[in-house]
Amino acid sequence: MEEKKLKKKYSDYIESLIVQMTPVLPSDVNELQKGYLIKNIRLASTKMAESIEDNEEFDSLDFDSQCFYIQIIAEWSFHKEIDLFRSGIPPKYWKVVMQKIWYAMWEVMYACVKNDAPAPVVLSLVERFVNRTYYEAVEELKYNNVIDEVTEIQAKEQSNIQVMAEEFRSEQLLKHKIKLILQRTILALIISVVVSLLILKFKTVGLVVIITLLIVYILIPIRRE
Numbered sequence: 001m002e003e004k005k006l007k008k009k010y011s012d013y014i015e016s017l018i019v020q021m022t023p024v025l026p027s028d029v030n031e032l033q034k035g036y037l038i039k040n041i042r043l044a045s046t047k048m049a050e051s052i053e054d055n056e057e058f059d060s061l062d063f064d065s066q067c068f069y070i071q072i073i074a075e076w077s078f079h080k081e082i083d084l085f086r087s088g089i090p091p092k093y094w095k096v097v098m099q100k101i102w103y104a105m106w107e108v109m110y111a112c113v114k115n116d117a118p119a120p121v122v123l124s125l126v127e128r129f130v131n132r133t134y135y136e137a138v139e140e141l142k143y144n145n146v147i148d149e150v151t152e153i154q155a156k157e158q159s160n161i162q163v164m165a166e167e168f169r170s171e172q173l174l175k176h177k178i179k180l181i182l183q184r185t186i187l188a189l190i191i192s193v194v195v196s197l198l199i200l201k202f203k204t205v206g207l208v209v210i211i212t213l214l215i216v217y218i219l220i221p222i223r224r225e
Contacts, residue, residue: 010049013067014042017074026160029085037081040095044077044102045070051106057113068119069109076105076130079161083134087155089147097137104133 018038025034052058052066061069080101084094108129112122135156142152 006046006049007053009063010052010066010070011046013070014045014049014074017045017071018042021074021078026082026163029082033085037078037085040081040098041074041077044098045074047102048073048106055110057110061113068122069113072109072123072126073102073105076101076126079159080130080134082160083155083158086158086160087138088151089138089141089155093141093146097134097141100137101130101133104129 018041021041022034022038025037029037048070049066052061052069058066058069077098080098081094084097089097105126108125109122111117112125117125138147138152138155141147142149147155
């Protein structure tokens with residue numbers, strides 16, 4: 001039987017997602033893992049797109065809404081694969097864990113589509129079920145003596161999505177601090193120039209004006225960040 005070819009609009013979108021994700025791979029992901037990760041993101045996203053084409057509920061959505069669901073499965077594949085890289089779980093079991101996560105995501109998203117769930121609800125439910133499925137898969141590996149207790153704990157502690165969120169917040173805070181420093185430096189330079197001009201032009205009167213302004217600044221409450 002001839003394999004069904006995915007529509008170009010879906011394959012193009014999947015490749016665009018991979019292009020966006022590749023530059024933000026953490027530095028501890030090696031080249032072998034990078035290739036494995038990209039291959040699995042493409043696989044999971046393609047399977048989701050095929051399911052969208054074949055399923056009446058998903059197929060009834062407009063293209064942007066369909067892309068929303070493809071992006072969810074791609075992004076969670078990205079994060080949970082990285083968690084598995086860092087987990088200590090033997091590589092031959094990574095695919096088993098991911099298949100369970102993919103299936104759980106599909107079921108949740110299908111239920112959301114059937115019930116017209118809004119995007120925030122979809123994202124919240126998917127996150128909850130992804131994490132629960134991951135934990136259960138890790139516990140199953142421990143139960144079957146594939147991993148020990150130390151690896152189980154290490155695997156459960158992994159959360160690349162939280163790590164990236166913290167890094168983003170830190171970057172934003174740093175940018176904000178740099179912006180404040182630049183603003184205050186410029187303000188200080190302007191004040192220095194004004195003060196110098198006042199003193200040079202008006203001498204004693206200029207000095208009195210400056211001292212008065214400083215006293216007003218100190219005594220009158222103003223909103224500061």
